[in-house]
Amino acid sequence: MAARLACSLRPEPLKRYLIQFAHDHLDFRLQEIKSIVSLLGCPAVLKDSDLKNGSPFMELHLSNERDARAIMKRTVLSKRLYELWADGPTLTDVCQKLKELPREQTEPYTREDSSFCIVVDSFNKKISSAEKIKRIEYLTEYNTMFRGRINLKSPDNAFHLLEYYHHDSKSAETPEKVYLGRWISDGQRGIVKDYHLQNRCFIANTSMDACLSLIMANLAQVKENDLVLDPFVGSGSLLVASAHFGAYVMGTDIDYMLLHAKARPSRANQKARSVEESVYNNLKQYGLETKYLDILVADASQDMWREACKFDAIITDPPYGIREAAARIVSKQDIQVATVEGSPHYPQRCQYQLGDIFKDLLKFAAQHLSLGGRLVYWLPTYKPDYSESSIPQHPCLQLESNCEQSLNSTISRRLITMVKVQECQNVYSEETSTTVNNINNFRNNYFKALQQKSNVKQNGTL
DSSP states (O other), X not given: OEEEOOOOSSOXXXXXXXXXXXXXXXXXXXXXXXXXXXXXXXXXXXXXXXXXXXXXXXXXXXXXXXXXHHHHTTOSSEEEEEEEEEEESSHHHHHHHHHTSOHHHHHHHHOTTSEEEEEEEEESSOOOHHHHHHHHHHHHHHOTTOOSEEOSSSOSEEEEEEEEOOOOSSOOSSOSEEXXXXXXXXXXXXXXXXXXXXGOSSOOTTOOOHHXXXXXXXXXXXXXXXXXXXXXXXXXXXXXXXXXXXXXXXEEESOHHHHTTOSOOOSTTOOSOOTTOSHHHHHHHTTOGGGXXXXXXXXXXXXXXXTTOOEEEEEEOOOOSSSSOOEEEOXXXXXXXXXXXXXXXXXXXXXXXXXXXXXXXXXXXXXXXXXXXXXEEEEEEEGGGOOGGGSOBBTTEEEEEEEEEEOSSSEEEEEEEEEEOSOOOTTXXXXXXXXXXXXXXXXXXXXXXXXXXXXXXXXXXX
16 A cells, blocks of 8 residues: 655646565665655655565655655665666566656656666566576567667666566465666665674674664764764663764663773673773764764663653664563662672662563653654563553654564564654643553563473484
8 A cells, every 4th residue: 555655835747656675674664665755745645555475675756866865875674776667567568667657657767878787686586697687688579778888887868677476385486566767876785784783893782783773873863963872872872873963872771880980891802991992982983973972870770861862763772671681779668688698789770671671661752852852772572462552652752663583483573653642731640641551561471482492402312
């Protein structure tokens, strides 16, 4: 079903474009594009029904090529974008539709004084070089519009013939859809490699990988001169991604040892952390140190900010209590005095329940996000217990998107995006302002699922 995302006061006729997604994080692709289109404010219609059956191709309608290039300068889940000239179930149908195109659309790119190349690509089926050449010859013989010089290395215009084969147990003989488009721009897949954690100065056990960090920044609509906070900052992967898009960044974390490079190393064969390992040096590594504001040792359960302090986006991956402990400073009413070697011991920290983490996070976002600002965070879920009601809710925050990353057959995590739609009002009491359901049991369910998997393996080997 096509979805209209933006309206123009003086609508221009929309042109057909085709986006080719990377086969990566499938559930995030559409939401990333929607968020970027909304951020840019350009009129667009997305034919999201094209993505059924796992197709990497989606038609979208845009006003002009400028908007198309602007989208591709942000997206990390898209490989390429084309001006769509023709599509159909067979190459013959595509050739026939090419003949019906108005000359004013094709003439600027097929003149005799220009050069071109034709690239054949397929999805779900490998095509030999000989078969590709046959398709190119058929296309150029059927359509005399391609009058320019052939230049395979640096053509003025590149045309891509794309074939999508439906995925099945048996390899399909005929494509489900064939597209012919003029190449416009590549996406930002290259920066994922540039920001790879393997080359990062400072990492922790739960550092977010580069691709997901950049996706989160896009879902948060981070832009130049925004102020972005990560309240569970860790090694600062999300701040690096936000700074890449021009935001000023800061973070907090309760782990003093990690932030001061005194914690146990996360890299194999590394005996001790270097004093150079810091969030600041992570940003400096990529020339982004001017976007660094500060990192504070702080407890996320305690709101230490002035009421007037506002952030454009809050992006975070809270601890689940699995790979990293979820801790908070003990409050007076919760303190339990223990006896150690005959003397009373007053613990400084206690376990931070998962439900309390998200309750505090949403409350904090509702108070300290700018109106229209976005909260993007990961929510761990136990699949058998998951329902839409499991997503934490707050009256001031509206759910924008919910994308699932499946980790195994029973465990997944969901990337939740919320938009602040109204300022906090005193009518909402602390008890009723945030709704959190079925979250505190996640840790027990996680280990129960691991135990069941281990038992199945043991029984299989007996």
